[in-house]
Amino acid sequence: MSAQTIDSQGNALTYATIERDAGLRAALDMTRPDIIDAVSQSGLKGRGGAGFPTGMKWNFCAAEKGDLKYIICNADEGEPGTFKDRVILSRFADLVLEGMTIGGRAIGATLGIVYLRAEYTYLRPHLNEVIKERRKRGVLGTSIMGVEGFDFDIIVAMGAGAYVCGEETALIESLEGFRGEPRNRPPFPAVAGLLNNPTVVNNVETLASVAAIFAKGVDWFKAFGTDKSTGYKLFSVSGDCEKPGVYEFPWGITVAALLEEVGGEGAKAVQIGGASGVCVPAREFARRLAFEDIPTGGSVMVIGPQRDMLDVAENFLEFFVEESCGQCTPCRLGNPQMLKAVKLLKEGACPPKFLADVKALGQTMMVASKCGLGQTSPSAFLSILEHFGDEIHDRAPSA
Amino acid sequence: MVAPQTEELRVEIAGLVDKLGPGRSSLIPILQDIKHRHRELDSETMQVVAEMLDIHPVEVYSVASFYAFLHGAPQGAHVIRLCGTLSCDFAGKDAVADALCDELGIGFGETTADGQVTLEWASCIGMCDQGPALLVDDEVRTRVTPDDARAIVAACRADEGRADA
Ligand SMILES: Cc1cc2nc3c(=O)[nH]c(=O)nc-3n(C[C@H](O)[C@H](O)[C@H](O)COP(=O)(O)O)c2cc1C
Ligand code: SF4
Numbered sequence: 001m002s003a004q005t006i007d008s009q010g011n012a013l014t015y016a017t018i019e020r021d022a023g024l025r026a027a028l029d030m031t032r033p034d035i036i037d038a039v040s041q042s043g044l045k046g047r048g049g050a051g052f053p054t055g056m057k058w059n060f061c062a063a064e065k066g067d068l069k070y071i072i073c074n075a076d077e078g079e080p081g082t083f084k085d086r087v088i089l090s091r092f093a094d095l096v097l098e099g100m101t102i103g104g105r106a107i108g109a110t111l112g113i114v115y116l117r118a119e120y121t122y123l124r125p126h127l128n129e130v131i132k133e134r135r136k137r138g139v140l141g142t143s144i145m146g147v148e149g150f151d152f153d154i155i156v157a158m159g160a161g162a163y164v165c166g167e168e169t170a171l172i173e174s175l176e177g178f179r180g181e182p183r184n185r186p187p188f189p190a191v192a193g194l195l196n197n198p199t200v201v202n203n204v205e206t207l208a209s210v211a212a213i214f215a216k217g218v219d220w221f222k223a224f225g226t227d228k229s230t231g232y233k234l235f236s237v238s239g240d241c242e243k244p245g246v247y248e249f250p251w252g253i254t255v256a257a258l259l260e261e262v263g264g265e266g267a268k269a270v271q272i273g274g275a276s277g278v279c280v281p282a283r284e285f286a287r288r289l290a291f292e293d294i295p296t297g298g299s300v301m302v303i304g305p306q307r308d309m310l311d312v313a314e315n316f317l318e319f320f321v322e323e324s325c326g327q328c329t330p331c332r333l334g335n336p337q338m339l340k341a342v343k344l345l346k347e348g349a350c351p352p353k354f355l356a357d358v359k360a361l362g363q364t365m366m367v368a369s370k371c372g373l374g375q376t377s378p379s380a381f382l383s384i385l386e387h388f389g390d391e392i393h394d395r396a397p398s399a
Numbered sequence: 400m401v402a403p404q405t406e407e408l409r410v411e412i413a414g415l416v417d418k419l420g421p422g423r424s425s426l427i428p429i430l431q432d433i434k435h436r437h438r439e440l441d442s443e444t445m446q447v448v449a450e451m452l453d454i455h456p457v458e459v460y461s462v463a464s465f466y467a468f469l470h471g472a473p474q475g476a477h478v479i480r481l482c483g484t485l486s487c488d489f490a491g492k493d494a495v496a497d498a499l500c501d502e503l504g505i506g507f508g509e510t511t512a513d514g515q516v517t518l519e520w521a522s523c524i525g526m527c528d529q530g531p532a533l534l535v536d537d538e539v540r541t542r543v544t545p546d547d548a549r550a551i552v553a554a555c556r557a558d559e560g561r562a563d564a
Contacts, residue, residue, distance in 0.1 A: 122537050
């Protein structure tokens with residue numbers, strides 16, 4: 001069957017205006033340290049959720065000795081409510097591959113790997129086509145754009161259905177042929193990543209942004225956003241709103257302004273950052289989407305007034321129970337306990353002592369879990385308990 | 400004496416090892432390929448893979464069981480995976496789930512008796528703005544109504560091969 005590209009609605013995306021190859025051409029006129037310096041100057045922070053400064057990450061990796069280095073594009077996009085990477089890969093794959101190539105140049109890598117989630121298998125033929133075409137055009141392969149000694153290629157590797165493999169060290173384990181169980185850090189991948197070689201892992205959108213920054217310039221990019229959160233960001237908007245889709249906004253937009261754009265003004269809450277994110281109640285809609293206020297990988301799920309917040313918590317916790325890798329105790333045991341508490345609350349039958357214990361357990365998970373999954377999975381549960389106490393505790397015991 | 404199907408299996412796996420390389424990092428691509436074509440990973444297969452990659456069979460089993468798209472249990476000629484995540488829930492996934500179960504006569508995690516269709520839940524498949532969404536094999540369907548769901552089942556029943564094959 002033919003390759004599918006399922007597009008999404010939304011507003012106009014800057015990526016559509018970026019000229020192909022312009023960024024790579026500009027970068028190849030610069031020295032490697034200058035490339036990294038430009039990324040640092042741009043203030044670009046990782047778009048995958050954690051928000052780590054991209055220039056700093058590249059710098060760590062570039063500083064490592066060794067002939068074999070890798071740059072990995074994290075296309076695992078498993079966070080519930082996130083689909084902007086799918087849209088970027090469908091419409092702007094060239095920019096992503098170009099960003100990888102610039103990164104490869106900067107850190108001294110010869111191979112880039114796109115780790116594509118199994119659920120996006122239908123995008124694989126398209127990506128392979130674009131890669132093939134880039135090789136033909138001389139922007140992948142040997143002596144790229146005529147630059148002697150700059151050899152870099154890209155391959156696509158498939159995930160196999162595990163949310164936790166979006167975590168960068170689990171992703172690397174998976175590429176090496178193991179269970180996707182996160183590693184202890186340090187060492188960070190930039191020092192010892194794939195097959196123990198220095199490795200940069202970046203999100204799809206981060207890499208597309210790199211291409212845009214080099215095509216249009218650091219100052220152009222910094223004109224968007226806030227001091228601490230430079231540039232623009234894609235938001236995946238879904239749930240109870242009139243116009244769900246992928247939207248581009250400069251960092252710093254308020255939740256209220258975003259809701260107005262997407263026709264979701266009546267919401268009673270918005271879940272930001274996916275299942276691992278936070279639940280923002282209506283009275284806090286003046287808050288800003290930015291690393292200094294509400295940081296996010298871009299998932300925005302609008303929750304209308306008719307929804308039961310315990311259903312929301314239950315849906316997320318079922319997800320985490322399913323997706324925990326089970327490697328460490330707080331996460332393996334904690335998620336089922338939180339789910340149990342939510343089910344009891346729904347029945348109006350949760351003993352206060354049990355609820356207090358589970359809340360404390362959630363706090364423990366946030367500090368004692370090994371990876372981001374267990375560190376963030378209590379967040380929605382705890383914020384829903386905090387903000388929607390009335391709705392939650394007033395239930396009649398079920399018959 | 401080696402059973403003929405074992406010999407066939409060995410040739411197939413040897414071909415994959417040849418193509419993908421004998422290193423550990425070939426393990427998942429090899430399992431994906433076999434699972435895709437045979438719809439299951441039985442213990443014999445896992446043993447042959449282990450032998451050819453020179454790792455313990457338990458390692459192969461442990462990896463296969465970790466990944467939702469690799470687990471060993473036999474699957475039908477087609478796999479329908481309905482997204483269970485919040486936005487698809489808001490969009491009406493329960494009605495679609497009911498229609499699928501009703502039409503197939505099975506529950507989630509089960510395969511029809513004729514081996515045609517397996518029904519599973521999926522974690523978010525990235526179609527949140529167009530839910531309810533599901534995957535039929537590798538293909539995505541969006542804004543699925545209960546009637547669509549019944550039609551999808553009928554199409555799977557009528558078709559022997561995989562939609563993506
Ligand atoms: C459980 C879990 C899942 C993750 N899933 C993804 C993902 O699907 N895509 C992604 O880019 N980053 C994901 N991350 C973050 C990555 O570990 C990593 O920080 C990111 O890929 C770095 O790229 P960036 O700096 O460009 O954002 C996940 C983290 C955790 C803890
Ligand atoms: S926190 Fe959860 S997902 Fe992460 S390593 Fe521990 S058990 Fe695995």
